[in-house]
Amino acid sequence: xxxxxxxxxxxxxxxxxxxWIAYHLLEQGAEVRTxxxxxxxxxxxxxxxxxxxxxxxxxxxxxxxxxxxSVLYNTYWVRYTVEGQGFAHxxxxxxxxxxxxxxxxxxxxxxxxxxxxxxxxxxxxxxxRGKVIVEEFLKxxxxxxxxxxxxxxxxxxxxxxxxxxxxxxxxxxxFGMFGDGTYPVQPIYADDVANICIxxxxxSENTTVDxxxxxxxxxxxxxxxxxxxxxxxxxxxxxxxxxxxxxxxFMGLLLQDIVITEAEIRGLRQGLTASSEEPLGxxxxxxxxxxxxNDIGRIYRNDIKIRKYVK
Numbered sequence: 001x002x003x004x005x006x007x008x009x010x011x012x013x014x015x016x017x018x019x020w021i022a023y024h025l026l027e028q029g030a031e032v033r034t035x036x037x038x039x040x041x042x043x044x045x046x047x048x049x050x051x052x053x054x055x056x057x058x059x060x061x062x063x064x065x066x067x068x069x070s071v072l073y074n075t076y077w078v079r080y081t082v083e084g085q086g087f088a089h090x091x092x093x094x095x096x097x098x099x100x101x102x103x104x105x106x107x108x109x110x111x112x113x114x115x116x117x118x119x120x121x122x123x124x125x126x127x128x129r130g131k132v133i134v135e136e137f138l139k140x141x142x143x144x145x146x147x148x149x150x151x152x153x154x155x156x157x158x159x160x161x162x163x164x165x166x167x168x169x170x171x172x173x174x175f176g177m178f179g180d181g182t183y184p185v186q187p188i189y190a191d192d193v194a195n196i197c198i199x200x201x202x203x204s205e206n207t208t209v210d211x212x213x214x215x216x217x218x219x220x221x222x223x224x225x226x227x228x229x230x231x232x233x234x235x236x237x238x239x240x241x242x243x244x245x246x247x248x249x250f251m252g253l254l255l256q257d258i259v260i261t262e263a264e265i266r267g268l269r270q271g272l273t274a275s276s277e278e279p280l281g282x283x284x285x286x287x288x289x290x291x292x293x294n295d296i297g298r299i300y301r302n303d304i305k306i307r308k309y310v311k
Contacts, residue, residue: 003029006070006109008201011099013049014038016158017114017150018075020194022049028198035065035076035099056095059102066106071201074099075114077131089130096134100141110144112201114193117151117210118272127263139206146200148193150211152273155190155288159301162187164259166226166297169234176239176247178265181220184274188213189283196280212275215285219268225286229293241265257302 008025012018013034025032026048033050043051052065054076066072076099078092103111115131122128138145154162169175188211196211217225220236227234239247248260267273289296 004198005030007031007033007068008071008073009033009035009066009069009108010049010073011035011054011076012038014042014044015075016156016160017153017190017193018073019044019158020156020190021073021075021197024191024194024198033065033069054095056098059098062098062102063106066103066108069103069106069108071110071112072099072103072108073112073114073197073201077114089126093130093133097137100138100143104141104143108143110146110201110204111138112146112148112197113138114197115147115149117149117212117275118267119149121270121272122263122267125263125266127261128267135208144204145206146197146203147208148197148200148211149209149275150193151186151188151213151275153190153193154187154285155283159190161264162226163297163299163301165223166230167300168297169223169227169232170230170297173232173234175223175234175236176244177220177223177236178239178241178244178269180238181223181236182218183269183271184216185219185222185268186212186216186274186279187222187285188279188281189285189288192281192283209280210275210277211281212277212279213281213283213285214279216274217285222285225289226293226296229289230297231293241269255300255302257300 004025008030010018010022010032013022014036015038022032022034022045026045033052035052035054037054055061076096078089100111115135119128119131119135135147152161153159192213193211200207200209223236244265245262252259
């Protein structure tokens, strides 16, 4: 393996996607720095990653943190809007623009931006609309870029969405399913996304690619694969989206978390978590589920509690 040259910056290396990008960069011998709000989290890299705090309101400091950088891998975003807690799609758009402008001023050679699959197919939803705005802004600032659009990520202890679906499957023999469950999902392993991002970072040309796994399932089949792997006996019941959202909100109150969002339900129902492109991921979700069925969904991962923002 050829050693990666230069300094590589990963936003959110203590989180999920960013963690595995940083991990694989280190495996390839790269010098890695992270920008993060999660200063309070345990360091999974034992000091091998240089840590800088995001400071979106201090342009000079942000530029300094990006000087001498070969590739910036941007995973910064927010999953939902929660008033008063620093979570807002509009704020994420504003901060992303500041980050890209600082990267340009600092002379960053390439930006690899992690977006989401099919953002243009849901322009009326704040989550997807924000993703489109950020993509278009990046294309215009004059830095070589690669935009990577993952479908639905899974794998490792930091996984929230798929892990928490598995957690509910373990505890709810009757599982409410959005509609008839025939819409497609194309899950991709977190390490595959990381490696796709790193390969894109090596390119000089501008690119936009989907990051999708090698298998496409109907949603009900996706649930059944997890249920079988965990040796559960679930009965899947089609229910209206609104009722699903209300149930999710009720469970969120019990768990003090945001279990599911309207954008996630609608994205699944419209097949936005599948790609029409040739899959770049290589890991089989079916095989992964069989190998990890004893472990997945054992612990509920509270998304709000694990996001520690330093004010």
